Amino acid sequence: MSIVSTYSIKDLEQLSGIKAHTLRIWEQRYNLLSPKRTDTNIRYYDDEDLKLILNVALLNDNGYKISKIASMSEQEMREEVVKLTERSLTHDDQIHALTICMIEMDEERFDKVLSTNILKIGFEQTMMNIIYPFMSKIGVLWQTGAINPAQEHFISNLVRQKLIVAIDGQVTKPGGKKFLLYLPEGELHEISILFAAFLIKNNGHRVIYLGQNTPNDDLFTVYKLHKPEYILTVITTSPSSEYIQEYLDALAERFSQCDIIVSGYQIVGQDLKFPSNVKAMHYIRQLKDMLTEIEAVPQEK
Structure with a gap:
């Protein structure tokens, strides 16, 4: 056809x-x-x-x-x-x-x-x-x-x-920060967080990758187990614009002990109020800048 x-x-x-x-x-x-x-x-x-x-x-x-x-x-x-x-x-x-x-x-x-x-x-x-x-x-x-x-x-x-x-070709180095990467329930657009995973590992940090359509309870279970310093997500279609503020507020409260990086169509250029531990990423290049600002990863001697 x-x-x-x-x-x-x-x-x-x-x-x-x-x-x-x-x-x-x-x-x-x-x-x-x-x-x-x-x-x-x-x-x-x-x-x-x-x-x-x-x-x-x-x-x-x-x-x-x-x-x-x-x-x-x-x-x-x-x-x-x-x-x-x-x-x-x-x-x-x-x-x-x-x-x-x-x-x-x-x-x-x-x-x-x-x-x-x-x-x-x-x-x-x-x-x-x-x-x-x-x-x-x-x-x-x-x-x-x-x-x-x-x-x-x-x-x-x-x-x-x-x-x-x-990503499979990269070698995980000792040390570095932990990043938990996921897409919310109903979200399937995976390219951005896959590339984020590549950049994070390339800069010597660790990635816990949950991928598409992650249930909230699974996200919380993995968070409690690994205690990451950062959570990163990209929201293209889900949750929709009328629920996005509520979603960000709940995310910030539930994961108050870590920094949350958010991006995607429902985030960039929208009229949103970001809680103190939530940062919007407008371009993928910003992630590179953020990674260079994080304290240098100890290198093997």
Whole structure:
């Protein structure tokens, strides 16, 4: 069964970085796009249009004139894009390449782009500069329904596999602080806390990882057993916005002896009052800063 996604011109702008006004000009002057229309005469674009515009954006960003791009066949354009992404180090180019892989659900190509970047700039920088911005872009479109959930799941699972392999490859050092990582009941978006686990272990600290959909009683049981100095969670969809303040207050009271770090769609940019032992993390880079502020981990002699 084929997966059909539809995009507005604003969606194309969000994913390609090309202004909607410019897209309309290119559409009229070079016949680059062929928008479809709904029964109520609203223009929309499909996966083929999005792939085309991502390829056009990548070539144009790398110095190709739009008139030359417009004269290329689909195959010529694809070959040029593959050559560029294999030698280019710019993050935007790599994000475009990953987006095309997502649309085509091309696991082999996605894996190649990721592996190449990991070899060139390392796992942590690949996550920080390419995967996170990419996931943020598709996250916005997933929230608005522009991207099919199957496409989002396809990508999330591939990234999740890479993270688990990277975490398993780390050696736990003696000393360091204990971090308890979990997602609340009903919360399944695991990429952020997996990467947090990678960063924490990479900085010489210990991770107790509970993962998705953690019942409150299980969280408390593990907390009593391990007595972590920090609890970290990411709240994307659950609990929902009307209950989030109540949830944070209860969390702060129940785990009053440790510092709690919270992040996610329901936290960032929301009008919330954070208890004294709760700190909001707006970007994953903030976790790196927090980790450097924690007292240095004793090193083996």
